[in-house]
Amino acid sequence: MAEKSLEQVKISIRVEIPYLWTAGKYLARLYNEIKENERFVANKCPKCGRILFPPRIVCGRCHVRASDEWIELGPRGTVKDYTIVYYSMKDPSTGKPRPEPYPHAVIVLDGGGLIQHYLEETDPEKLRVGMRVEPVFKPKSERVGHPTDIRYFRTVEE
Amino acid sequence: MRERIAIVGVGQTYHKSKRPDVNDVEMINEAVNAALNDAQLHPKDIDAVVMGNIDFFEGRYLSDMWTVDGIGSYLKAGFKVHTGGTTGGTVANCGFFVAASGLFDVVLAVGYQKQDACDSRAALMTWSDPVWDRHIHKGAIGLHARRAALYMRASGAQEIHGAMVRVKEDKGACLNPYAHLKLNLTIEDVLNSPPLVYPLRRVHMCPTSCGACALVIATEKKAKKISRKPVWVKDWTEAHLEKAPVPGIGSPEEEVSINALETAATKLYRRNGITNPRKEIHLIEMYGPTSWSELQWLPELHICDLKDSWKLIEKGVTEIDGELPVNPSGGVVATNPIGASGTLRVAEAALQIRGDAGGHQVTREVDRALATAYGAGGWNVVVLLEKNL
Ligand SMILES: [Zn+2]
Numbered sequence: 001m002a003e004k005s006l007e008q009v010k011i012s013i014r015v016e017i018p019y020l021w022t023a024g025k026y027l028a029r030l031y032n033e034i035k036e037n038e039r040f041v042a043n044k045c046p047k048c049g050r051i052l053f054p055p056r057i058v059c060g061r062c063h064v065r066a067s068d069e070w071i072e073l074g075p076r077g078t079v080k081d082y083t084i085v086y087y088s089m090k091d092p093s094t095g096k097p098r099p100e101p102y103p104h105a106v107i108v109l110d111g112g113g114l115i116q117h118y119l120e121e122t123d124p125e126k127l128r129v130g131m132r133v134e135p136v137f138k139p140k141s142e143r144v145g146h147p148t149d150i151r152y153f154r155t156v157e158e
Numbered sequence: 159m160r161e162r163i164a165i166v167g168v169g170q171t172y173h174k175s176k177r178p179d180v181n182d183v184e185m186i187n188e189a190v191n192a193a194l195n196d197a198q199l200h201p202k203d204i205d206a207v208v209m210g211n212i213d214f215f216e217g218r219y220l221s222d223m224w225t226v227d228g229i230g231s232y233l234k235a236g237f238k239v240h241t242g243g244t245t246g247g248t249v250a251n252c253g254f255f256v257a258a259s260g261l262f263d264v265v266l267a268v269g270y271q272k273q274d275a276c277d278s279r280a281a282l283m284t285w286s287d288p289v290w291d292r293h294i295h296k297g298a299i300g301l302h303a304r305r306a307a308l309y310m311r312a313s314g315a316q317e318i319h320g321a322m323v324r325v326k327e328d329k330g331a332c333l334n335p336y337a338h339l340k341l342n343l344t345i346e347d348v349l350n351s352p353p354l355v356y357p358l359r360r361v362h363m364c365p366t367s368c369g370a371c372a373l374v375i376a377t378e379k380k381a382k383k384i385s386r387k388p389v390w391v392k393d394w395t396e397a398h399l400e401k402a403p404v405p406g407i408g409s410p411e412e413e414v415s416i417n418a419l420e421t422a423a424t425k426l427y428r429r430n431g432i433t434n435p436r437k438e439i440h441l442i443e444m445y446g447p448t449s450w451s452e453l454q455w456l457p458e459l460h461i462c463d464l465k466d467s468w469k470l471i472e473k474g475v476t477e478i479d480g481e482l483p484v485n486p487s488g489g490v491v492a493t494n495p496i497g498a499s500g501t502l503r504v505a506e507a508a509l510q511i512r513g514d515a516g517g518h519q520v521t522r523e524v525d526r527a528l529a530t531a532y533g534a535g536g537w538n539v540v541v542l543l544e545k546n547l
Pocket of ligand 1: 047059
């Protein structure tokens with residue numbers, strides 16, 4: 001009978017795999033609008049009429065080709081719901097943990113379409129469902145054409 | 159016309175967060191041997207094999223090849239399936255499909271996960287869309303917190319109801335020799351557990367477990383020869399959600415609902431003439447990744463209205479000695495070897511029907527049970543098991 005420590009051999013390996021993903025022409029349109037014009041755009045399902053945001057080639061429910069007519073959404077929106085994150089979670093794009101606690105919100109853009117994002121307001125006392133918000137974009141020189149071009153949503157008084 | 163099929167053997171490992179004493183093959187073999195012993199069969203009696211795991215967790219794809227020795231699939235027919243958190247349920251369903259095809263007499267279905275191999279939370283992030291929202295993703299915890307918060311708002315449930323479910327699950331787990339977390343929790347313990355994402359606390363969330371579960375499935379003729387207590391697989395259904403702009407919801411109208419579970423359950427009830435599931439179903443082993451899931455999803459299974467599910471736990475209906483026990487095994491919140499978690503729901507429901515669940519055998523007679531599986535990817539599985547053909 002071998003020693004327990006001899007039986008339990010562990011092998012540790014860290015794997016880094018580079019990926020290169022393609023956004024496709026519909027998402028690319030949205031990303032270019034974010035980068036160039038700080039705007040959100042979407043398309044629609046010609047059958048059920050719902051807004052497809054992020055935009056896409058097909059309505060997954062109706063199985064029909066989505067429209068190539070573009071509509072503008074937001075940029076302002078309303079907090080549909082939010083929650084407070086208390087545990088440290090690594091930001092997958094930076095690998096660094098985000099200081100907690102912080103709010104995380106689902107926002108309905110004006111005109112339709114849902115987006116999940118961080119809020120500038122972190123005081124739970126000042127957060128409420130239904131609050132009006134607008135996106136704060138990175139300066140144009142730093143924008144790359146990706147949702148990370150949006151820093152967070154900030155409260156607006158209307 | 160499909161073959162009538164039954165589960166004639168079940169086996170599982172004990173569950174822990176780490177199993178440094180075994181590798182994947184050795185761990186899987188514990189469950190496979192237990193299932194074959196339960197059925198009094200030899201590997202040569204198995205005609206086809208269905209297996210599955212989330213292979214990203216072990217960092218090795220082609221898990222079907224790497225586990226041949228542990229499962230005994232050498233030169234046998236079959237395939238591997240992976241549907242995220244649903245995997246274990248899909249493994250069971252695919253085992254049923256294969257057995258019901260009539261092409262094979264005896265089928266082995268095996269789900270497993272060895273979550274000590276990597277940081278599961280990091281691995282789970284890869285299910286989100288890297289092109290759209292991975293940067294903002296909160297993983298499974300955030301998704302379920304969001305659903306629980308919406309459920310509370312829609313139903314009038316309070317934090318204490320999630321705590322009551324957690325305590326009930328823990329009571330079952332403490333009686334289940336194979337369960338992972340056995341915490342002897344009180345309501346106060348749950349309410350004082352550290353918050354993760356409101357209203358989810360640490361003890362509400364399923365753990366990361368190592369373990370495996372195997373089912374032996376046979377066609378009617380064989381099943382009657384193999385087992386004195388075959389558990390009949392009456393029916394099984396599945397439904398998938400669409401790709402969602404915000405993970406977990408497809409549109410503003412889908413608030414608490416996950417929709418696909420309801421679709422799968424409705425289809426199953428309709429096909430089997432079940433009109434009053436609250437009375438006609440005797441036990442449920444539900445894949446609930448948090449203690450809130452049971453409250454949110456019993457309405458999806460048409461057991462009660464959304465506003466009433468927290469009243470069921472208040473009245474003790476879903477307790478181990480209740481009228482409709484839910485997760486007497488302790489459920490996924492106590493034990494979560496994710497690729498096996500759905501298979502375990504089916505295995506546990508089958509053991510309850512046989513009367514062989516042991517310490518956590520429910521008080522009431524179980525002639526008909528449901529098992530479900532869920533995954534954030536959207537696939538929802540519902541299985542109907544019966545004592546009598
Ligand atoms: Zn449509």
